Amino acid sequence: MSTIREVGKRAGVSVATVSRVLNNKGYVHEDTRKAVTLAIKELDYKPNSVARSLSKKTSKTIGFLIPDITNPFFPQLVRAVEDVMYPAGYTTMLFNSDENLLHELEYIEGMTSKYIDGFIIASNTLQWEHLKGLHVPVVALDRAMDERISSVTIDNYEGSKKAIKYMIDRGCRQIAHIEGPPHVFTSMERKRAYLDSMNDHKLPVLLQQGQYEIEQGMVSTMKILSEHPEVDGIFAGNDVMAIGALKAASKLGIKVPEELSVMGFDGVKWGTLVTPELTTMQQPIYYMGQRAAELLLDRIQNVHSKVEHHQLHAELKVRQSVR
Amino acid sequence: MSTIREVGKRAGVSVATVSRVLNNKGYVHEDTRKAVTLAIKELDYKPNSVARSLSKKTSKTIGFLIPDITNPFFPQLVRAVEDVMYPAGYTTMLFNSDENLLHELEYIEGMTSKYIDGFIIASNTLQWEHLKGLHVPVVALDRAMDERISSVTIDNYEGSKKAIKYMIDRGCRQIAHIEGPPHVFTSMERKRAYLDSMNDHKLPVLLQQGQYEIEQGMVSTMKILSEHPEVDGIFAGNDVMAIGALKAASKLGIKVPEELSVMGFDGVKWGTLVTPELTTMQQPIYYMGQRAAELLLDRIQNVHSKVEHHQLHAELKVRQSVR
DNA sequence: TTGTAGGCGTTATCAT
DNA sequence: ATGATAACGCCTACAA
Numbered sequence: 001m002s003t004i005r006e007v008g009k010r011a012g013v014s015v016a017t018v019s020r021v022l023n024n025k026g027y028v029h030e031d032t033r034k035a036v037t038l039a040i041k042e043l044d045y046k047p048n049s050v051a052r053s054l055s056k057k058t059s060k061t062i063g064f065l066i067p068d069i070t071n072p073f074f075p076q077l078v079r080a081v082e083d084v085m086y087p088a089g090y091t092t093m094l095f096n097s098d099e100n101l102l103h104e105l106e107y108i109e110g111m112t113s114k115y116i117d118g119f120i121i122a123s124n125t126l127q128w129e130h131l132k133g134l135h136v137p138v139v140a141l142d143r144a145m146d147e148r149i150s151s152v153t154i155d156n157y158e159g160s161k162k163a164i165k166y167m168i169d170r171g172c173r174q175i176a177h178i179e180g181p182p183h184v185f186t187s188m189e190r191k192r193a194y195l196d197s198m199n200d201h202k203l204p205v206l207l208q209q210g211q212y213e214i215e216q217g218m219v220s221t222m223k224i225l226s227e228h229p230e231v232d233g234i235f236a237g238n239d240v241m242a243i244g245a246l247k248a249a250s251k252l253g254i255k256v257p258e259e260l261s262v263m264g265f266d267g268v269k270w271g272t273l274v275t276p277e278l279t280t281m282q283q284p285i286y287y288m289g290q291r292a293a294e295l296l297l298d299r300i301q302n303v304h305s306k307v308e309h310h311q312l313h314a315e316l317k318v319r320q321s322v323r
Numbered sequence: 324m325s326t327i328r329e330v331g332k333r334a335g336v337s338v339a340t341v342s343r344v345l346n347n348k349g350y351v352h353e354d355t356r357k358a359v360t361l362a363i364k365e366l367d368y369k370p371n372s373v374a375r376s377l378s379k380k381t382s383k384t385i386g387f388l389i390p391d392i393t394n395p396f397f398p399q400l401v402r403a404v405e406d407v408m409y410p411a412g413y414t415t416m417l418f419n420s421d422e423n424l425l426h427e428l429e430y431i432e433g434m435t436s437k438y439i440d441g442f443i444i445a446s447n448t449l450q451w452e453h454l455k456g457l458h459v460p461v462v463a464l465d466r467a468m469d470e471r472i473s474s475v476t477i478d479n480y481e482g483s484k485k486a487i488k489y490m491i492d493r494g495c496r497q498i499a500h501i502e503g504p505p506h507v508f509t510s511m512e513r514k515r516a517y518l519d520s521m522n523d524h525k526l527p528v529l530l531q532q533g534q535y536e537i538e539q540g541m542v543s544t545m546k547i548l549s550e551h552p553e554v555d556g557i558f559a560g561n562d563v564m565a566i567g568a569l570k571a572a573s574k575l576g577i578k579v580p581e582e583l584s585v586m587g588f589d590g591v592k593w594g595t596l597v598t599p600e601l602t603t604m605q606q607p608i609y610y611m612g613q614r615a616a617e618l619l620l621d622r623i624q625n626v627h628s629k630v631e632h633h634q635l636h637a638e639l640k641v642r643q644s645v646r
Numbered sequence: 647t648t649g650t651a652g653g654c655g656t657t658a659t660c661a662t
Numbered sequence: 663a664t665g666a667t668a669a670c671g672c673c674t675a676c677a678a
Contacts, residue, residue, distance in 0.1 A: 013664075015665090016658080019657060023656095047436060047655085050376045050656095051377055051657090054371075054377050072395070078417075079392055093417075094416075096402060110372070114372045273570065326672085341672095346673085349647085349674090370672075
């Protein structure tokens with residue numbers, strides 16, 4: 001690896017000049033520029049990012065915190081973020097936190113000492129208090145965090161209400177809800193919508209705790225159906241649990257959608273692979289990641305950019321699991 | 324952010340001493356150590372990783388190249404790698420290359436200028452020639468690359484032979500194979516096993532090109548079944564395509580496994596969610612990631628560690644899609 | 647046991 | 663238009 005110094009020597013100029021041509025900054029005579037460019041080519045010189053970072057206090061890197069890449073919702077998000085960040089010259093560091101606050105704080109601290117340029121946070125445990133000390137922009141993804149932190153979310157409440165309304169329209173009268181994990185933003189919103197809907201329509205409430213995982217969807221459904229055979233519809237907290245519900249129904253010999261309707265939320269790809277295909281609320285997952293990345297980029301590059309909150313919408317995807 | 328210099332001043336010692344206690348290196352009197360530790364606490368000093376990197380030419384970071392996180396095989400791999408790297412003090416940078424050589428080379432170059440400590444490569448385009456110039460260890464994952472590069476693979480050939488033998492044992496006589504992408508290591512091995520098996524058993528060969536994607540699995544299956552209705556078994560290049568095959572059969576009203584057997588390869592989680600559940604060759608996916616990470620760590624930390632090739636085995640998972 | 651000082655590779659401020 | 667040189671924050675001979 002050659003250094004800027006060697007390039008300078010070879011081109012017969014000082015490091016300052018080389019730096020100037022490297023960064024297109026300040027005046028430099030056309031001839032010298034050519035000489036320097038040539039020397040760079042000849043030596044196959046590549047600027048050292050670390051040295052550059054130390055000097056500029058920036059790393060062209062962003063951190064992306066997610067709960068768990070193994071949950072099928074996140075790969076698309078990750079892909080989207082990388083797809084906008086990389087062409088913009090930024091590399092993104094992924095971190096699976098399992099919603100563990102300590103790990104997240106540790107990670108953020110580590111990244112800070114690397115002069116990271118910003119964060120996208122799609123996990124739910126971090127709050128404004130933990131982040132306010134940071135001197136870099138943050139955008140919350142798939143959750144609202146605080147007025148002062150940019151966010152990209154979908155309207156989970158509205159989406160859930162639509163989903164449930166559809167179930168009711170299709171004749172469901174005993175709708176149970178499998179909740180997502182307790183302190184997760186999307187989970188709370190969806191539950192709230194369920195409760196309000198049941199209340200509005202004077203329908204009975206039947207809640208079952210879940211975990212955004214297939215097994216939980218199965219277990220919860222088993223429990224619901226054995227204890228409340230009258231249930232004719234399940235509004236699952238997300239697609240993964242809905243798929244678990246389908247699985248459970250099939251194991252119990254209960255026909256979906258004839259005897260039981262199942263509604264998911266998310267619109268992950270796998271929803272079309274199960275039988276029957278999952279009726280669900282489709283989120284613009286990739287687009288959410290894209291927007292979050294663009295927002296962050298703007299906050300990083302444009303001093304005047306301000307906090308923004310983007311609220312997107314989920315769309316009913318009628319397939320086969322609701323009668 | 325305070326610096327080592329400020330800590331030194333506060334503790335009444337030089338930066339060298341602070342550095343010594345920071346790194347537990349060299350002699351330092353117990354009292355001074357205490358004083359320094361106190362100063363560190365008081366100032367809430369955190370070492371600056373970038374400065375450290377510049378000085379030590381190491382970044383405690385590794386790069387992980389995969390084709391596409393959106394393929395359900397990779398999230399588990401990524402998770403496994405991170406799960407061993409992070410506790411060891413290394414952060415991992417993910418890169419989705421879509422098997423694009425130029426992007427991969429560009430990425431590697433960028434990472435090199437960041438003093439990256441090593442790479443795990445799970446994509447198929449990079450070859451020894453591209454990597455031999457690197458001064459950091461590399462391990463190939465899910466593919467063999469070269470004798471000189473450590474690797475963690477499973478025996479795709481043996482596994483595929485097992486899979487096909489099982490299909491034949493179960494009575495299949497007209498087995499088609501949906502190939503994975505042309506230049507992908509796993510894909511070539513599986514195809515080779517298919518061809519050899521057909522030859523060994525004097526059975527007819529029927530190949531169809533595919534792409535490791537659901538849609539391709541569907542399309543290829545449609546094509547196979549319409550042109551060769553006599554086919555009674557499909558050995559798909561991977562699970563994702565096998566799921567596509569299931570989907571296609573269902574659309575065509577062909578019963579699996581009664582009229583058509585479908586065999587996958589990989590053992591991704593979603594194989595149990597489709598109906599019928601997918602019979603497949605289960606790879607120890609998480610373990611592969613783990614081993615690769617451990618191998619790399621060893622190469623990084625232990626000067627004497629040598630190139631190693633780990634060959635693991637896939638296991639037949641009998642479920643419902645083969646009669 | 648501790649301190650001084652040079653080096654890691656770039657950027658950026660002053661002079662010239 | 664170009665060159666010296668001091669940062670950036672840390673590590674590590676080498677001296678003391």
